[in-house]
Amino acid sequence: MSEIRVENLRHVYSAGTPFEKTAIEDVSLTIPQGQFVGIIGHTGSGKSTFIQHLNALLQPSSGKVFVGGKDVNESKYTRRDVKWQVGIVFQYPEYQLFEETVYRDIAFGPRNMKLSEEEIDARVREAAKFAQVDEELFERSPLELSGGQKRRIAIAGVIALRPGVLILDEPTAGLDPAGCRQILDNLCEYHRRSGSTVIIVSHNMDDIARIAERIIAFDHGRVAMDGTPEEIFSEPERLEAMGLDVPRATSLAMALRDAGVPLRGSIYTHDQLLGAVLRAKEAAGC
Amino acid sequence: MLKDITLGQYFPGDTIVHRLDPRSKLILVVLYIAALFQAAGWLSYLAVTAATALCMALSRIRPKNIFKGLRPMLFIIALTALLNLFYTGGHEIVPGWRMTWEGLEKSVQMILRIVLLITGTFLLTYTTSPIALTDGLEMLLSPLKKLRVPVHEMTIMMSMALRFIPTLIEETDKIMSAQKARGADFETGRLTERAKALLPILVPLFVSAFRRADELAVAMESRCYHGGEGRTRMKVLRFAARDWAALALGALFLAGMIVLKRFGL
Numbered sequence: 001m002s003e004i005r006v007e008n009l010r011h012v013y014s015a016g017t018p019f020e021k022t023a024i025e026d027v028s029l030t031i032p033q034g035q036f037v038g039i040i041g042h043t044g045s046g047k048s049t050f051i052q053h054l055n056a057l058l059q060p061s062s063g064k065v066f067v068g069g070k071d072v073n074e075s076k077y078t079r080r081d082v083k084w085q086v087g088i089v090f091q092y093p094e095y096q097l098f099e100e101t102v103y104r105d106i107a108f109g110p111r112n113m114k115l116s117e118e119e120i121d122a123r124v125r126e127a128a129k130f131a132q133v134d135e136e137l138f139e140r141s142p143l144e145l146s147g148g149q150k151r152r153i154a155i156a157g158v159i160a161l162r163p164g165v166l167i168l169d170e171p172t173a174g175l176d177p178a179g180c181r182q183i184l185d186n187l188c189e190y191h192r193r194s195g196s197t198v199i200i201v202s203h204n205m206d207d208i209a210r211i212a213e214r215i216i217a218f219d220h221g222r223v224a225m226d227g228t229p230e231e232i233f234s235e236p237e238r239l240e241a242m243g244l245d246v247p248r249a250t251s252l253a254m255a256l257r258d259a260g261v262p263l264r265g266s267i268y269t270h271d272q273l274l275g276a277v278l279r280a281k282e283a284a285g286c
Numbered sequence: 287m288l289k290d291i292t293l294g295q296y297f298p299g300d301t302i303v304h305r306l307d308p309r310s311k312l313i314l315v316v317l318y319i320a321a322l323f324q325a326a327g328w329l330s331y332l333a334v335t336a337a338t339a340l341c342m343a344l345s346r347i348r349p350k351n352i353f354k355g356l357r358p359m360l361f362i363i364a365l366t367a368l369l370n371l372f373y374t375g376g377h378e379i380v381p382g383w384r385m386t387w388e389g390l391e392k393s394v395q396m397i398l399r400i401v402l403l404i405t406g407t408f409l410l411t412y413t414t415s416p417i418a419l420t421d422g423l424e425m426l427l428s429p430l431k432k433l434r435v436p437v438h439e440m441t442i443m444m445s446m447a448l449r450f451i452p453t454l455i456e457e458t459d460k461i462m463s464a465q466k467a468r469g470a471d472f473e474t475g476r477l478t479e480r481a482k483a484l485l486p487i488l489v490p491l492f493v494s495a496f497r498r499a500d501e502l503a504v505a506m507e508s509r510c511y512h513g514g515e516g517r518t519r520m521k522v523l524r525f526a527a528r529d530w531a532a533l534a535l536g537a538l539f540l541a542g543m544i545v546l547k548r549f550g551l
Contacts, residue, residue, distance in 0.1 A: 057463050080469070088467045096464040098489035108486065112469030143493060157468060 002068045002085050002164030002197060004031040004054060009063035011049050023049040025221040027063075031199070031214075033164065036191050038212030038229075039201045042243040046221040047201050048091075051167050054199075055086035068164070084113060087163030091170045093154030094147060102145075102153050103138040109161045123160045130190045131156035132182065148179035155183070159190065165197040166190070172207060180204075184211055209233060209247040209268040217242060233268040249273040296415050302528060303345035303413045308422030310529040311410055317536040318406045322399060324543040329551040331398055337539060338402055338409075345413050355408050356401065363400050367393040420445040421523060424514075438514025446502070454495065461490050 011024040024046045031037055041047045052058040053065050056072045056079040065072050072082040087109075090096070099105035106127055110120040128135060131152045137145065142153055151171070159166065171187070172180040188211055191198045202208050208215060208229070215232045217225040219242045225232055232239070236246045236254065245251075246268070253267040253276065262283070263276040298304075303311075318337075325331050342349065356363075376388030411419070424441040431437050462472070465486045472483050 052463065055467060057466060080471075083467060083469055088464075090460065090464045090467070093464065095494055096461055096486075096490050098486045098493075108465075108470075109468040112471070161468065 001033050003033050003066075004086075004165060004197070005066040005069075006030075006053070007064045007066070009050070009053060009065065010061050011046075011053065011058060012061045013049075015061065023221055024053075024060075027221075027223055029216065029223060029226065031165075031197060033197055034195050035197055036188075036211060036213045037197070037199045038208035038215045039199060039218065040203070040205070040208060040215060040244055041218030041224075045218040045242075047218045048169060049221075050218065051088060051169060051199065051201060054082075054165070054167060055088055056082050057088070084161050085163055086165040086167065087158040087161045089155050089158045089166070089168040089171060091173060093158075094142075094150035097142040097150060097154060097157075100141060101139050102133065102142050105142050105153060106133070106157045106160050109157055113161070123162065124156075127156040127160035130159050130186065130194075132186055148175055148182070151175065151179075152183065152186070155186075163196065165199065167199040167201075169201045170203065171200060172202070172204065180207070187211070205233075205245050205247045206249070209249070217244065229268050230266045234266055297347060297351065297412050298415075299346060299413065301345050301413070303341060303409070305528070306413075306532055307523055307525055307529045308414050308418040309426055309523060310525065310533050311414055312419075312422050312426055314532060314536045315406060315410050317540050319403065321540045321543040322402055322406070324540070324547045325395075325399070326547050327551040330543055330546040331395060333539075333543065333546070334402055335398065338405055341409055342405070345409055347409065347412050351412065352405055352408055356404055359400070359404060363397055366396050366400065369393075370396050416448045417445055420448075421519070421521075425523060438517075442514075450498070453498070454491070457494055458487060458491055461487050 007028050009024055009027040010022070013019070013021045013023055027046075027050065039047050039051070049058065053060055054067070054072075056065070059073055067082050067085055070078060070082075072078055097105050099108060103124060106124045107120050110123045115123070125135070127133075128138075133149070133152050133156050137149065137153075142150060145153070155168070155171070166187075168187070171183055175183065184207055187198060187200070190196070200208065200212065212229060215225070215227065215229055216223055217232065217239070224242060225235070225238065233246055233250050236250065239246055246254075249270050249272065250268045253263050253273055256277075257263055261277075261280055263273075263280055265272065265276055267273050267276055306314075322334050325334055342352070370393035371386075371389045372384045374386055374389035374392050376386035379385045379387055379390065414422075420441045423444075424437055427435070427437045427441075462470075466472075470483060470486055472480065472487075474480075475483065
């Protein structure tokens, strides 16, 4: 099991120099196994620094990180082992592809785990299926494929580790709408089928509202808000104060209410908006 | 972390040394080096040391920063001193040993010469931004354009290279994190294994460097860049009175040093 527990995490960059900067200040939270979490926050709010602590790429200045009940910074071995448990897909992951073929690039992680060839092969095929990478592409060079394909290959490269926790930093940045939708749908599918925890960092409130069951908002290195999408998006003023938007459906619903249309319930996805508008129409009897 | 490496040795400031035209500073450094190599006796070494100290004080560069820069050169300085100490003929300090009084004098002078040489050039790079430096260099070398030396192209390449060092460092950092997240190990293993482990960093780094070069070329062309021909500048370099004064002082200093050498001082 890969429950994540973070206690009083604090991270200071370039400590002891004139460039010292506190990126994370006293963050404590628990993410149970299997949750689908969205992390939001303004640029520089500490979300990227935070996720890099979860697989020990960064070590805390103070505080502790537990994955599956174990302190990840206990020794150099736990720091390495946690990388198999917590997989991170960074921003623009397509720029990290390097192997000659798609197959070998996806196999890079499992090979570092020193698995047998059969096991590697099984994992590559499984990961490719999850990320919708066509097996026909396996022998092609990853560098000659399209942006969306490259990104799915890079995601498959991390899924191939079979992590209990999959973290993605802005997985849809720079993709066209169809590419975005496909990746998000894949992730939902992956979350449902594998039972892994999935954490997505995103600026796109529409995406987060649609897929996450819990939202954590970072502001100036602290957790400013933590709750269900319903709770988070019911306080648009607080989000705006942090420099964040509300989903388009929410802002449209707010405008309609201001104009006198009686919409009931909380609204943060397109479907909810549509439903509320239809109900209001029925109630008005037209 | 790679990010912690400090590159670009420019220390911004607003002293007379900072305000001097980069061209005059470049010429002054050349004059300074020429003068330094005239030094033969203690009096002339004293003069150069005093001049260097004066420039340091004027530029408000802390000696600590100069010493930091000297550290990588320590080995060469020590080796030069030792060789001079043992291989100069003359009167032995301890009979039977090869160390001589003449050798001692010469090695101290050698140390001084190297330290002063480095300090002088550091004062240039510490007080002049890389962009100003390349601009100054381009204008100083512009007579070579008559000989069809591509001076403008060379200097613009230099400033682009300087500009992209921090970018590439950041990029390397990101790629390393990503490959580490997939279990890449850069720290252990034998030499051949470690060299092989660099591949997952180098390939993406080169790919992105080429991509950036392409993008930069497009960006420059779309802003109508077409080489140095007829190009004007936002910041036009102009010689001020202080530049002429500084150059005159520099020339006088060199002349003085030549005179001192004549007298073997």
